[in-house]
Amino acid sequence: MAIDVDTLQKLQAEPEVAKLDLSWLNLTENGHPWGMRAKPGKRGLTLDEIEIGPVGEVPEQSTNRSIRARGSVPRNDAPRVPGSYIGRADVYSQNARLLYEEAVQRQWSSATDIPWETIEPLPDDIERAMCQLCTFLTEVEFIAGDAPGQMLPKINPEYYETKLFLLSQIMDEARHLDVFRKRALANGGGLMSATPGDVLRVIIEAKDFTEMSAMMHVFAEGFVQSMFRMGEYIGQNEAEKRIFRLCGQDESRHLGFGVMHLKHVMDTEPWRREEIHHYLDKCEEALSLGSSVDSDAGNYLVESLAILMGGGVDHFDVGMDRAMAVQRKRVNEYMHRLTVAGLGDRRERMYPLLRPFLDPPKN
Ligand SMILES: [Fe+2]
Ligand SMILES: [Fe+2]
Numbered sequence: 448m449a450i451d452v453d454t455l456q457k458l459q460a461e462p463e464v465a466k467l468d469l470s471w472l473n474l475t476e477n478g479h480p481w482g483m484r485a486k487p488g489k490r491g492l493t494l495d496e497i498e499i500g501p502v503g504e505v506p507e508q509s510t511n512r513s514i515r516a517r518g519s520v521p522r523n524d525a526p527r528v529p530g531s532y533i534g535r536a537d538v539y540s541q542n543a544r545l546l547y548e549e550a551v552q553r554q555w556s557s558a559t560d561i562p563w564e565t566i567e568p569l570p571d572d573i574e575r576a577m578c579q580l581c582t583f584l585t586e587v588e589f590i591a592g593d594a595p596g597q598m599l600p601k602i603n604p605e606y607y608e609t610k611l612f613l614l615s616q617i618m619d620e621a622r623h624l625d626v627f628r629k630r631a632l633a634n635g636g637g638l639m640s641a642t643p644g645d646v647l648r649v650i651i652e653a654k655d656f657t658e659m660s661a662m663m664h665v666f667a668e669g670f671v672q673s674m675f676r677m678g679e680y681i682g683q684n685e686a687e688k689r690i691f692r693l694c695g696q697d698e699s700r701h702l703g704f705g706v707m708h709l710k711h712v713m714d715t716e717p718w719r720r721e722e723i724h725h726y727l728d729k730c731e732e733a734l735s736l737g738s739s740v741d742s743d744a745g746n747y748l749v750e751s752l753a754i755l756m757g758g759g760v761d762h763f764d765v766g767m768d769r770a771m772a773v774q775r776k777r778v779n780e781y782m783h784r785l786t787v788a789g790l791g792d793r794r795e796r797m798y799p800l801l802r803p804f805l806d807p808p809k810n
Contacts, residue, residue: 494544509605531603540708543608546700550615557626565685576754578636581627592620619697649733662730664705672698673777713789731798778804
């Protein structure tokens with residue numbers, strides 16, 4: 448193939464070097480902070496240690512519509528990511544950074560941190576009750592991962608701490624799901640009945656972040672946490688007791704986030720009180736059916752707890768008293784958490800099926 452002279456000269460010539468434009472190196476001169484050093488504290492270089500100076504200030508309102516990280520320089524050509532929250536109170540919780548760091552430090556493995564060898568053959572009724580409880584909890588943990596998962600794309604990078612916390616929670620819930628599944632399959636039993644009705648669907652149908660957090664973190668996970676705290680009486684061996692203990696430790700973080708989020712909303716946007724009561728009305732009605740003997744779903748849960756806590760079907764009455772004590776503990780702890788969040792008036796408005804479990808208010 449013949450190459451004309453012009454093209455040949457061009458090919459032989461030195462390639463043209465584009466003029467360097469290093470203006471990005473000076474971006475920080477435009478009023479952007481420089482020269483601050485984050486130093487590790489007692490717990491290492493945690494988020495609290497790096498969030499100093501202007502980048503550490505979480506804005507009450509954000510103008511950011513892109514994936515720009517808080518503290519970086521905006522660009523006019525950045526594409527929009529629609530649908531994320533632009534108000535701090537929409538997603539904020541004061542303890543998110545701390546809880547995220549704690550979650551990272553306290554991960555555990557269901558494969559190696561549970562003394563599975565301590566599980567020995569159990570009487571059939573007790574094994575079945577444990578398998579039914581584990582089957583129920585597997586569903587609960589599935590929802591507990593999906594509900595915050597749905598919120599992730601709505602978290603503006605301006606409020607990235609909440610996104611990190613939710614991601615850590617999703618990992619926790621994956622482990623909870625797997626540990627209860629493992630227990631169901633570890634001792635000759637297996638998975639039993641799925642939950643009747645759509646008790647848990649109310650959580651996954653939450654559209655707003657605060658709605659999701661009030662229903663899931665404060666109500667549902669609060670109930671689960673109160674049950675896990677009774678794990679010493681529900682577990683039949685060291686493996687099961689350890690499962691409840693470790694899951695309970697994780698749930699404390701999820702709950703802690705939710706209570707402090709709700710408190711932030713109540714402190715900064717008190718006009719949302721009725722809206723939040725509306726969410727609580729909805730979830731108390733739907734979820735309390737799941738723990739009441741007046742429904743199929745509740746029967747499965749309360750009766751399996753009664754068999755486990757009483758020591759078999761032959762001691763059902765004793766077990767039922769203990770299962771009801773768990774219910775009282777759950778409702779009172781729930782009321783206490785709402786009081787901390789600034790919703791003490793819930794006491795008068797609680798769903799009728801739950802109200803009888805409330806102790807009189809302490810003066
Ligand atoms: Fe969980
Ligand atoms: Fe949880």
